[in-house]
Structures are given as C-alpha cells and as structure tokens.
Amino acid sequence: MSLTRPQVEGIAHLARLQITEAELPVYVDSLSKILSFVEQLSAVDTGSVEPMAHPLEGESQRLRADDATETDRREKYQANAPSVSGALYIVPRVIE
Amino acid sequence: MSLHTLSVAELSAGLARKDYSAVELTQHFLDRISLSNPVLNAYVTITAERALADARAADASRAAGTAGVLTGIPVAQKDIFCTDGIRTTCGSRMLDNFVAPYDSTVVERLSAAGTVLLGKTNMDEFAMGSSNETSWYGPVRNPWDHSKVPGGSSGGSAAVVAARLAPVATGTDTGGSIRQPAALVGISGIKPTYGRVSRYGMIAFASSLDQAGIMAPSAADCALFLQTIAGFDPRDSTSVERPVADYAAELTTPVKGLRIGIVKEFFERGLEGPTGALVNAVLEQYRALGAELVEVSCPSLPLSVPTYYVVAPAECSSNLSRFDGVRFGHRCENPRDLMDLYKRSRGEGFGAEVKRRIMTGTYVLSAGYYDAYYLKAQKVRSLITAEFKAAFTKVDLLIGPTSPTPAFDLGAKVDDPITMYLNDIYTIGANLAGLPAMSIPCGFDGHLPVGVQLIGPHFGESRLLSAAHAYQSVTDFHRRIPAAYV
Numbered sequence: 001m002s003l004t005r006p007q008v009e010g011i012a013h014l015a016r017l018q019i020t021e022a023e024l025p026v027y028v029d030s031l032s033k034i035l036s037f038v039e040q041l042s043a044v045d046t047g048s049v050e051p052m053a054h055p056l057e058g059e060s061q062r063l064r065a066d067d068a069t070e071t072d073r074r075e076k077y078q079a080n081a082p083s084v085s086g087a088l089y090i091v092p093r094v095i096e
Numbered sequence: 097m098s099l100h101t102l103s104v105a106e107l108s109a110g111l112a113r114k115d116y117s118a119v120e121l122t123q124h125f126l127d128r129i130s131l132s133n134p135v136l137n138a139y140v141t142i143t144a145e146r147a148l149a150d151a152r153a154a155d156a157s158r159a160a161g162t163a164g165v166l167t168g169i170p171v172a173q174k175d176i177f178c179t180d181g182i183r184t185t186c187g188s189r190m191l192d193n194f195v196a197p198y199d200s201t202v203v204e205r206l207s208a209a210g211t212v213l214l215g216k217t218n219m220d221e222f223a224m225g226s227s228n229e230t231s232w233y234g235p236v237r238n239p240w241d242h243s244k245v246p247g248g249s250s251g252g253s254a255a256v257v258a259a260r261l262a263p264v265a266t267g268t269d270t271g272g273s274i275r276q277p278a279a280l281v282g283i284s285g286i287k288p289t290y291g292r293v294s295r296y297g298m299i300a301f302a303s304s305l306d307q308a309g310i311m312a313p314s315a316a317d318c319a320l321f322l323q324t325i326a327g328f329d330p331r332d333s334t335s336v337e338r339p340v341a342d343y344a345a346e347l348t349t350p351v352k353g354l355r356i357g358i359v360k361e362f363f364e365r366g367l368e369g370p371t372g373a374l375v376n377a378v379l380e381q382y383r384a385l386g387a388e389l390v391e392v393s394c395p396s397l398p399l400s401v402p403t404y405y406v407v408a409p410a411e412c413s414s415n416l417s418r419f420d421g422v423r424f425g426h427r428c429e430n431p432r433d434l435m436d437l438y439k440r441s442r443g444e445g446f447g448a449e450v451k452r453r454i455m456t457g458t459y460v461l462s463a464g465y466y467d468a469y470y471l472k473a474q475k476v477r478s479l480i481t482a483e484f485k486a487a488f489t490k491v492d493l494l495i496g497p498t499s500p501t502p503a504f505d506l507g508a509k510v511d512d513p514i515t516m517y518l519n520d521i522y523t524i525g526a527n528l529a530g531l532p533a534m535s536i537p538c539g540f541d542g543h544l545p546v547g548v549q550l551i552g553p554h555f556g557e558s559r560l561l562s563a564a565h566a567y568q569s570v571t572d573f574h575r576r577i578p579a580a581y582v
Contacts, residue, residue: 003459008455011455011458011459011462012455013439014458014462015413015442015451015454015455015458016417016420016435016438016439016442017439017442017443017446017451017454017455018439018440018442018443018444019443019451020443023448023451026448027451027452027455030452030513031452031455031456031459033513033514034405034452034456034513034514035456035459037401037402037405037514037517038402038403038405038406038460038469038473039402040399040402041399041402041403041406041469041472041473041476042468042472044396044399044472044475044476044479046472046475046476046478046479049475049476049478049479050475050478051471051474051475051477051478052304052474052475052477052478052481053474054304055290055291055304055305055481055528055529055530056289056290056291056336056530056554057554059291059336061333061334062333062334062335062337063333064330064333073197073198076197077197077423077424079195079197080193080194080195080197080423080424080425081422081423081424082421082422082424082425082426082427083427089422089423091422091431091434091437092431092432092433092434092436092437093433094433094434
C-alpha cells in the first residue's frame with residue numbers, strides 16, 4: 001500500500017491539519033508503511049465473526065435520564081478560550 | 097530520613113503513629129523533586145503550594161480523628177487527568193495554557209481520600225507513544241540510565257515512582273502505556289478492566305481502549321490506591337456499575353492451586369536473550385509457590401498490533417477533532433478565515449506523531465475504506481477476545497513478558513513508527529479485549545530492569561494483585577532503587 005502526495009494532502013485536508021512542505025514526504029512515507037503493516041488483517045478469515053461492539057460482553061453504552069444536572073459554568077469554561085466576547089466565542093468572519 | 101523507601105502501608109502507619117507529619121512527608125518529596133526533576137524532566141508541573149496545603153489539611157484531619165488509610169500520602173498525577181485550576185497539558189503544545197475547569201473523577205477521589213497532589217507528570221503527547229519522546233515538554237529520562245527512555249506513554253509517572261520522587265502515580269493505558277513504562281523502570285503497574293475506573297475528566301485518546309490505573313513500587317501499594325479510584329461513576333457512560341472487590345483484604349490470597357496460562361504466542365516470536373530467560377524464571381518461581389502452569393494458545397494474538405493501529409488512530413482522529421482552536425487550546429496567529437484557523441491551529445498545536453495518527457485514523461474511516469479497515473479490525477478484535485475468553489475457561493491468569501526488550505536509547509526509534517509500535521506487542525491484546533493486566537519487575541538485563549506481565553479475566557484485578565503480591569513476597573526486585581536515587 002503506497003499513498004501518493006495528493007492523497008496525503010487530501011487526508012490532511014479532511015483532518016483539518018496544515019502540513020508543511022517539509023513534513024509532507026515524511027507522512028507519505030510513514031502513512032504508506034503503516035497502511036502496508038495493517039494490510040495483513042485483510043488476509044484473516046473473519047467470515048462469520050461479528051465486529052466487536054463493546055469490550056465487555058453484554059455491556060452497552062449506558063444512557064442517562066434527560067435531566068439537566070450541570071450548573072452554568074460558562075465563565076470558567078470560557079476562560080480557556082483564545083477569543084471571546086460576552087457569551088460568544090470569536091472566530092474569523094464566516095459569512096462575507 | 098529515607099521516607100521515600102517506605103511502602104504506602106508503612107507511610108500510612110508512620111503518619112498514624114505521628115512519626116512524621118504529612119507536611120514533613122510532603123516536604124521530603126518536594127525536596128527530592130527539586131533536586132532531581134531538572135535531570136529527569138518527569139514532572140511537567142510541580143504543585144508545591146497545593147501539596148503543602150493538602151498536607152496541612154491531611155494533618156488537620158489526622159488531628160480530628162477523621163484520617164483514612166491514604167490521608168497524607170503524596171501522589172503524582174499523569175498530566176492527562178484534569179485538575180481544577182491547575183494546568184493540564186496532556187504533553188501537548190495544544191494544551192500548553194489549558195487550565196482545567198474541573199477535577200477528573202480519579203483526581204477527585206484521591207483528593208477526597210486525603211492524598212497530597214505533588215504535581216502533574218510528563219507523558220507522550222495525548223498518550224501516543226511508547227518512549228515519552230513525543231511530549232511537547234521533551235523526553236523523560238530513565239532513572240536507571242539517563243541515556244535511556246522510561247517507556248511511555250506514562251513515562252513521567254513511571255520515572256517519578258522509580259526515582260522515588262512520589263510514592264505512587266496515576267497512569268493511563270490504551271495499548272500498554274502503564275505496563276510498558278512500569279517494566280522499563282522496574283516498578284509495578286496495573287491497568288484495570290475496561291470500565292472499572294472512571295474516565296470522566298481523563299483526556300480521551302481511543303475510547304474503546306483507554307483505562308486509568310496505578311503505578312507504584314509494589315502490588316500492595318497499587319491495591320491501596322486502586323481501591324480508591326475504582327468504582328462506578330455516573331458521569332462516565334462506559335463506567336461499569338458493579339461492586340469493587342476488597343483488594344487489600346484479598347491481597348494475601350495464596351497462589352497454591354492457581355492455574356497460570358503460559359501464552360504460547362508470547363514466547364515463540366522475538367523473545368530472545370535475557371528478557372525471555374527472566375520471564376521463564378518467573379514461571380519457575382510460581383511453580384515453586386504452588387501454581388499450576390498450563391500452556392494455552394491465542395492464535396490471533398500476533399494480529400494485536402495491526403488491529404490496534406487501525407482502531408486506536410480511528411478513535412483518536414474522532415476524539416481529537418474537538419481541538420479546533422475555538423473553545424480552548426492553541427490558536428494560530430492572524431487566521432485568514434475559519435478553515436485557516438482550524439488547519440494552522442491544529443497543524444501547530446499537534447506534534448508529528450499525533451498528526452500521523454490523526455491522519456491514519458482519518459484515512460481508515462474515510463468513505464469507502466471503513467469496512468476494509470475499521471470494521472475488519474473490530475472483527476479481528478472479536479476473534480482475539482474470544483480466544484482470551486476460551487483461555488480463561490482453562491486458567492485463572494495468563495503470563496508473558498511485558499516488553500520485548502529493556503529500556504532503549506533515547507532517539508533510537510523516533511524515526512521509525514512501526515518499530516516503535518512493536519514495543520507494545522505483548523500489551524495491546526489486553527486493551528483490545530478490555531482485560532485487566534499488570535506488569536511487575538522480575539529482574540535485570542545488565543543494569544536495566546525487566547518486567548513480567550500478568551493478564552486476568554474481566555474484573556479479575558484482585559487475583560492479579562494477589563498473584564503479583566505472592567511473587568513480591570519472595571523476591572525483592574520491586575524494592576530496588578537506582579543508585580543515584582537511593
């Protein structure tokens with residue numbers, strides 16, 4: 001399995017990662033190697049095997065009652081934001 | 097005074113007898129940290145003021161007669177656990193200035209038990225690594241040999257315990273991140289069953305694999321701390337509602353009659369040299385203690401690493417999408433537009449290995465590839481889990497090495513991801529199947545420690561701990577301290 005430069009650029013775009021010109025060949029090489037390495041799974045006979053849905057047999061994702069239990073901690077949470085204005089998170093203009 | 101050589105139980109007894117106060121004990125460790133951390137780089141944040149405040153509160157609680165067994169015992173937290181009001185970096189530039197707005201359940205429970213927070217430990221970035229070299233804060237050095245890695249991702253926690261800069265530390269284990277570093281620095285480390293310890297406030301890497309645990313010199317120390325952090329938490333939807341065993345009380349369960357499975361696949365490939373010989377000596381020790389050794393086979397186990405390197409990156413690419421440069425974390429300078437903000441913030445905030453895994457995960461989850469990669473890997477995972485389950489119908493525990501080699505040189509494997517990934521060849525199986533597993537020291541290859549791994553059935557922590565304790569009752573590898581840190 002060998003990925004091309006444009007493929008890796010496409011993956012980086014999907015992942016919303018800026019990759020520099022210098023980094024790109026490194027990722028082309030290492031991602032190709034990783035995909036070749038995991039390729040061995042395709043040879044495994046998994047015909048009637050169910051894919052794992054939960055590491056513990058019989059367990060499933062627990063749902064809680066739809067009750068509001070959190071208190072309002074907006075100011076504390078927003079203290080970590082790079083840019084805020086009042087209750088808003090500030091980002092570059094989206095609509096021209 | 098050599099308070100740092102005492103076990104948790106001994107420290108607890110000393111505090112109860114008032115041989116020393118929690119403040120004195122804490123100051124002893126803070127002094128050791130000041131002296132050695134500049135070399136080891138094992139703590140990212142040292143919370144000296146908080147530690148002394150915790151210690152004063154512990155002494156007050158002792159005076160008031162409300163102290164518990166862990167009241168006043170210092171602990172180091174892996175910097176993946178959110179600590180209210182304290183910087184929580186996860187070893188990443190992305191979170192370099194992130195001050196957690198709440199405590200993780202692990203931190204909350206240890207605080208409620210009266211423990212003293214010494215600081216936050218260095219780690220591979222977002223727990224992705226096996227050498228602690230992917231940290232934004234630089235590598236941690238192995239206390240046994242400063243030119244070697246301490247393992248990872250819980251490398252800082254491993255090093256602080258090995259160098260006795262903390263009696264105990266927390267860790268997390270997604271593919272071996274507690275056990276492999278524990279082995280490489282000569283301490284004990286337990287990864288509990290998936291869902292046994294709450295992950296609320298523990299920064300997510302791969303949600304079907306991540307689990308929190310304890311790293312300490314001995315199994316007895318691990319038992320006391322695991323007792324406090326284990327148990328149901330409604331705030332973690334993967335937390336299991338099931339009673340917690342009394343690990344300390346069951347610690348002395350004898351090994352006589354215990355059926356231990358020697359996993360054939362662990363011993364047939366690439367286990368040459370001293371590690372293999374040392375692990376074989378452990379088998380003899382268990383035989384001498386009265387255990388019955390049985391060979392078992394898990395034929396799909398050699399597929400663990402490729403399975404993991406589909407599942408873990410896929411889940412990481414999803415989990416790490418939350419780092420968008422908008423609500424918290426690193427934001428690039430002068431973004432042109434929203435897309436530029438996302439891409440540059442993430443491109444600058446994440447290190448090379450994290451980006452590699454996000455991209456691997458993005459690829460295997462992308463349209464047209466999901467069935468071939470993720471679904472296929474989850475099927476192989478079912479095979480591996482079923483083989484473990486079949487093995488546990490014949491035996492009580494499984495045994496094998498923890499890591500193929502002792503600690504390797506800093507820089508030796510950084511340019512070759514596949515070689516680095518193969519460090520976890522023996523540990524990943526337990527994560528894929530959600531099983532509890534632990535590594536304990538079993539000897540030395542030259543001057544470097546070697547670990548042996550025990551794997552239990554789901555919720556078999558008590559049996560793991562008692563088997564480890566039985567071994568540690570007749571050996572002293574877990575008491576060895578690197579000469580520079582005695």
